[in-house]
Amino acid sequence: MAGDLLASAVPRAASYTIGASKVRSLGHINDFRSAIAGLAQDEEPALIAIRRELHAHPELAFEEHRTAGVVARELARLGISARTGVGRTGVVGTIQGGRPGPVLALRGDMDALPIEERTGLAFASQNPGRMHACGHDVHSSTLLGVAAILAKLAPQMAGTVRLLFQPAEEILGGAAAMIADGALDGVDVALGFHNHPEMPVGTFGAVRGATYAACDRFRIVVRGVSGHAAYPHTTVDPIVAAAQLVTTLQTVVSREIGPLDPCVVTVGAIHGGTVHNIIPDSCELLGTVRTLSASVRMQAEAAVRRICAGTDATLRTVSELHWAPGVPPTVNDDGVLQTAIAGVTRQLGEVLVPCEASMGAEDFAMIAERVPSFVLRIGSGAAGRNDHLHNSHYQPDEACIGLGAQALAGAALELLG
Numbered sequence: 001m002a003g004d005l006l007a008s009a010v011p012r013a014a015s016y017t018i019g020a021s022k023v024r025s026l027g028h029i030n031d032f033r034s035a036i037a038g039l040a041q042d043e044e045p046a047l048i049a050i051r052r053e054l055h056a057h058p059e060l061a062f063e064e065h066r067t068a069g070v071v072a073r074e075l076a077r078l079g080i081s082a083r084t085g086v087g088r089t090g091v092v093g094t095i096q097g098g099r100p101g102p103v104l105a106l107r108g109d110m111d112a113l114p115i116e117e118r119t120g121l122a123f124a125s126q127n128p129g130r131m132h133a134c135g136h137d138v139h140s141s142t143l144l145g146v147a148a149i150l151a152k153l154a155p156q157m158a159g160t161v162r163l164l165f166q167p168a169e170e171i172l173g174g175a176a177a178m179i180a181d182g183a184l185d186g187v188d189v190a191l192g193f194h195n196h197p198e199m200p201v202g203t204f205g206a207v208r209g210a211t212y213a214a215c216d217r218f219r220i221v222v223r224g225v226s227g228h229a230a231y232p233h234t235t236v237d238p239i240v241a242a243a244q245l246v247t248t249l250q251t252v253v254s255r256e257i258g259p260l261d262p263c264v265v266t267v268g269a270i271h272g273g274t275v276h277n278i279i280p281d282s283c284e285l286l287g288t289v290r291t292l293s294a295s296v297r298m299q300a301e302a303a304v305r306r307i308c309a310g311t312d313a314t315l316r317t318v319s320e321l322h323w324a325p326g327v328p329p330t331v332n333d334d335g336v337l338q339t340a341i342a343g344v345t346r347q348l349g350e351v352l353v354p355c356e357a358s359m360g361a362e363d364f365a366m367i368a369e370r371v372p373s374f375v376l377r378i379g380s381g382a383a384g385r386n387d388h389l390h391n392s393h394y395q396p397d398e399a400c401i402g403l404g405a406q407a408l409a410g411a412a413l414e415l416l417g
């Protein structure tokens, strides 16, 4: 899984299984190769212009009204029927192929982050405190690029492509909202993608099995008995208990979960007390747990609960643990991965680089939980830059848009057979 270089393992023309259905990788798909490449090249300037338009007007989760308007406008220009207001601010476009076949969902997210942009770009954010720092502007324009390519090839295409322009990925809520509105009804297979600046533009990545982590959050309120700092024996000190909790929680990963099973337990905030000479009534801890499997996820939660109870028993505090389950791990289906990667390499050559599972979370997990799916990683790193997602200086190499559209169109046609 982690560090696997899949490109070399993928044969060029063979039979692959997607879920229950057999899809043949036929020679005629090669005819599509130059058509896709030509269309991607033609569309690239327009896609970059759209990306810059979206970048200048970033919108937060479930506020993507302007962005959805741009998407709907572009789909209309391409002659693609679309439904707006799906999952509140999402857009669903449908491309019907000329032949019968499976229904493939292609998902790109649209929302921005509450970050003040510091790139100094001519097309930098015009919305104070808002920035496309995770590249979802790139994702929206890339998916529009795939739409433009596949709309032109639709008469020769088998099956149906459903384009999911998803809101609110950053709060891990948009995928569930779109699913609740029927966006996945009748879908056989799904493709997602994310830009990765740690990978140079022109490279792509595929992780077998779990590719992004489950993300759960917790809030612990440690309650004690307040009093004078000079008379600690008359109090029950929640600060000492909170400090012990923080250190004991580190043993979940180091002493309890198997060393070959990835798990992160992070306490990201502590709030307690007011001044130096008062022992307060309570202290609050906020944290997150990231895991790559259901079993480790359950094990970690049980450990956090037990440590809270154990600390209370030891130090006389009373803790309330509020556990907020987030998204499950995003798990790639091996058959879909193999077929999609065969399409990518057929389109672009040996562009796969080794990459590992990420402990970051993706709400595409909600989709991958329901239909066989694969998330393609698209290298977006610009030469000479050392960019990170969610950074106020983040600048992806815009060449990833045209290349990403080309790769995803190739993967989509391979999956549709």
Ligand code: NI
Residues within 6 Å of the ligand: 134, 135, 136, 169, 194
């Ligand atoms: Ni993102």
